[in-house]
Amino acid sequence: MSAAPSTPRPRAAHLGPERRRPQVLDAALALFHERGYDGTSMDAIAERAGVSKPVVYACFDSKPDLFRALLDREEQRLLQQVAQALPDRPGDEPEETLRACLEAFLEDVAAEPQTYRVILGSGASDAVARRVERNRMLHVDVLSGLVAQWLPALVDAGEDALDSRLAAHVLVGVAEGAVRAVLSEPGRLDPQHTARALARLLVRGPEGLLS
Numbered sequence: 001m002s003a004a005p006s007t008p009r010p011r012a013a014h015l016g017p018e019r020r021r022p023q024v025l026d027a028a029l030a031l032f033h034e035r036g037y038d039g040t041s042m043d044a045i046a047e048r049a050g051v052s053k054p055v056v057y058a059c060f061d062s063k064p065d066l067f068r069a070l071l072d073r074e075e076q077r078l079l080q081q082v083a084q085a086l087p088d089r090p091g092d093e094p095e096e097t098l099r100a101c102l103e104a105f106l107e108d109v110a111a112e113p114q115t116y117r118v119i120l121g122s123g124a125s126d127a128v129a130r131r132v133e134r135n136r137m138l139h140v141d142v143l144s145g146l147v148a149q150w151l152p153a154l155v156d157a158g159e160d161a162l163d164s165r166l167a168a169h170v171l172v173g174v175a176e177g178a179v180r181a182v183l184s185e186p187g188r189l190d191p192q193h194t195a196r197a198l199a200r201l202l203v204r205g206p207e208g209l210l211s
Contacts, residue, residue, distance in 0.1 A: 017059045024049050024059050025070050032118040037067065068131055074115050075135060078108055097146070099199035102175065106191035109179050113186070116179055136172060143168035174198060 027049035031040040042063055046053040060066035109116050119132065148164040178198060182189050 017055075020049075020051065020055060021059045021069070024051070024056055024066070025073060028066055029070060029114060029118060032067075032070075033114045037063075037118075042066075071119065071131060071135070074112070074119070078105070094146075095199045095203040098171075098202055099195050102178065102198055103191055103195035105175060106178060106182050106195055109182050110186065110191050113183055116183060120180065120183075139172050139175075140165065140168045143171050147171070171202065174202065 024045060028040065028045045031044055031048055035044075040063070042056050043053055045066070046056045049056070056066075060069060144165045144167070147167045178194055182191065182194060
């Protein structure tokens with residue numbers, strides 16, 4: 001008695017570039033973290049994603065294009081996190097607003113350390129570096145508007161007004177330094193404590209750390 005013919009396995013549905021992009025970006029993020037930007041090839045990304053190299057190029061024209069898309073995705077996710085921490089209208093409590101924003105930001109860093117290590121140490125192309133700097137300037141634009149509304153609460157009468165844009169640059173620099181600190185000492189510097197201490201320092205000055 002002959003064996004019944006086996007039923008052929010159904011072929012997996014074809015995924016177009018739009019549905020492949022997240023998979024390719026996840027693979028690229030892991031490789032950028034492991035090998036750095038220069039040490040990661042499109043061939044390696046294809047292998048890690050389990051697709052062919054032409055599939056990767058159907059999703060992204062080049063490695064810089066892929067890296068920019070990765071920055072786009074992670075930036076949007078971060079902006080959503082921070083936006084949830086911002087009040088609808090900035091009030092007269094800048095310390096609490098700064099604490100909430102820094103905490104949301106640093107919690108994201110602690111949850112996704114791989115992403116921030118890639119961005120901080122990418123060694124990517126000049127075009128990508130310029131893109132990172134443009135994103136930084138967007139953050140300065142947003143913060144300078146907030147600082148301008150806080151100035152009356154932060155500056156004593158008769159003193160020269162603090163330049164809001166300079167203050168925004170300082171805040172962005174502090175946030176970047178906090179990211180590096182949390183990444184380098186994850187067991188010691190938790191997001192909540194770090195955000196609270198930095199907000200006190202920024203608003204009250206050095207004596208804020210003693211309160």
